[in-house]
Amino acid sequence: MGEAMGRVTVVGSLNMDLVARAPRLPKPGETLAGHAFAQVAGGKGGNQAVAAARLGAQVAMIGCVGDDSNGATLKRSLEAEGIDCSALATSASAPTGVALIIVDDASQNAIVIVAGSNAEVTPASVEAQEGLLARADVIVCQLETPTDTVRAALAAGRRLQRTTILNPAPAARKLPPDWFPLIDYLIPNELEAATLSGVAIDTPEDARRAAQALKAKGVRNVIVTLGAQGVLALLDGEDEAGVHMPSPRVEAVDTTAAGDTFIGGFAAELARGSAVRDAIAFGQRAAAIAVTREGAQPSIPHRSEISA
Structure with a gap:
């Protein structure tokens, strides 16, 4: 494979992650003693931009931070990449x-998640960056910015x-019907795919049915990420049954940003012209490293860390 770099523009969220580690997740009303804390750059948009x-x-980032120390830190971290x-x-103000x-x-x-300045990424923000979007090979969106902004980005693409790639996260409700024809690659995890399709997902076969329901709405390709069970991909022009691609086996330490790493890696490789x-x-392979x-x-x- 050559060394040519594709161009990816990410329209999305930037958050400061406040991460606590505890023996288990607390129940409602319960206080647990944690054993570690870290403050790190995050947000699905930021994570996917860094991954790509x-x-x-x-990579170019379309987003919004606050006029505060967290915002300055996040911008510096992106520029460092x-x-x-x-x-x-x-x-x-936010x-x-x-x-x-x-x-x-x-x-x-x-x-x-508390959206803060992410709520100020507007359709006007997208319209003002027409040239940046036009230079991209791939445009990546999520659902941590206002929905009308996401639609504007997909429509521009x-x-x-x-x-266009849409990672429908977090998916609290079904997507508007007119979004689907704007999406080349819809990449939900199993919970998001279940929310969007109405099909409960426990197995790759369930994911296949959910992907078929979503593709029928007008999406060109559906890729359902299934964590340790891998990926179920229903691709344009291929077998309507889809393909199940198992994940590499690793010892997971922290699954945070695994999906974002997958999407960033997929977008980067797609932008390079790969199949x-x-x-x-x-x-x-990139996500398998991230969870360790x-x-x-x-x-x-x-x-350089990804095996051929």
Whole structure:
């Protein structure tokens, strides 16, 4: 494979992650003694931008931080990765977004997000960056910014004939019907796929049915991430039954940002011109490394660490 770098533009969220480790996740009303704490750069948009940059893409970020120490830290961390922050706005009134994360000894997590300045990423923010979007090979969105902003980004991608990826996270409700034809790659996890499709998911076969229901709505490709069970991909022009691609086997330490690492790696590889299945496998190998490390962005590997 050559060394050419594709271009990825991420429209999305930036949060400061406040991460506590505890023996287990607390029950409602319960106070637990934790055994570690860390404050690290995060947010799905930021995580996916960092992942794409470390894994081989030229990356630009469209987002918004607060005029505070967290915002300054997040911007510096993106710039340190070589990410273009020319489209990163600073809110005069809202604080930088934060995520409160608890990780238990089984490597599962529970997360509460306070959007803060992420709510100020508007359709006008997207419209102002038409040139940046036009230069992208791949445009990546999530659902941690306002929904009308996400739709504007997807619509711009379709109009500009760019490849669009939507990670529908967090998926609290079904997507509007007019979104689906704007999406080239819909990449939910099993919970998000169940919410969007109405199909409960426990197995790859369940994920296949959910993916088929979502593809029928007009999405070109559906890739359901299943954690340790791998990925179920229903791809345009391939077998309607889809393909199940198992994950590499590793000893998981912290699953935070595993999905973001997969999406960033997949987007970077897709932007380089790789075949879709190869891009999926690359993203899986990157995510398998991420879960062996603690934290969100600190866990994301570099391209040089990914085996061929």
